[in-house]
Amino acid sequence: MVLISPTLKIAPGNQVATVAAGCFWGVEHIFRKHFGSGKGLVDARVGYCGGVTENPTYKAVCTSSTQHAEALQIEFDPKVVSYETLIDFFFRIHDPTTANRQGPDVGTQYRSAIFTHSDEQQKIAEAVKEKMEKTFWGNKIVTDVLPISNWWDAEDYHQKYLKNNPGGYECPTHYLRSKPENRL
Template sequence: MAFGPEGSSATLPEGAAKATIAAGCFWGVEHMYRKAFDGKGLIDARVGYIGGDTQNPSYRAVCTGRTGHAEALQVIYDPEKLKYRELIEFLYRMHDPTTKDRQGPDTGSQYRSGIFFHDEEQEKIAKEVTDKVQQEWWKKGKVVTEILPAGQWWDAETYHQLYLDKNPGGYECPSHFLRPFPPLSS
């Protein structure tokens, strides 16, 4: 099932929720989230752009770093099967949130770490998890993940969707891997 960009006529499935995150090159982020949560409450995941001020941005424009947009992932999930907190904890396991505007060799504001919340509850959870992650997992560096209201979402071009499924030997950021952190304290 696919969903459309914010403001389109497409609607969320009944009972579904949306989470939007950024963690560097969106190909690997999408691939890792699908692999981890397929069959566990993930309904769909789309790569796209958020956080900037350019209308209807293209990949080429976002890659310049001048649009203000981040390469991002929007996850549609069933909150009865998958909790927002799990999605945010996974974000902090799968990328390095201590590098400003960088993941591995990818540099620029389009590769920043971010959580774009859709309501007050998501904002609260994102801030709580980020505080715990700083204290328990990423003690040696300052977590620089932005926590911002989700603004306009723009789907990336079709060829970017499921990119690593279509191109199994395609580029994967070397900083995208699951860290074996212990569970966060309650």
């Protein structure tokens, strides 16, 4: 079973983070914008994670029948940016209080999830979730935090989609919040 994208070539000392926050195009775009260009993000791939179907297609994932989430896998340099910082950012760029939806996008593929790669990541993600629930959102966060069980790269045309298609669809709920709105 693949847990890390075979196209990410993880350099010694680097780590991997895997998150799902709705449409993976916008999630990839905002993470690259804020952590790219020497700010810790080395590379990233969009794909499918946490479902039951092997080697799913985008079309199948969009039916919710595969149970996969649209996800982002990030190779990062922990000497430049911490896992905790990435997870804090994750909770600020989408609405983690809604189950299986981000704005107009509805379905299990749009769920909020953190797929951890170690016990340490699991502990950090759970602690950040608890902190954000109490001090930032003020509502129950429904984000799943669980060990990664599988990873499938999305089709090539999804990779760096918004960079390659500047006018492409971007979920209106993917932006960095300084404070949450009452209703997204």
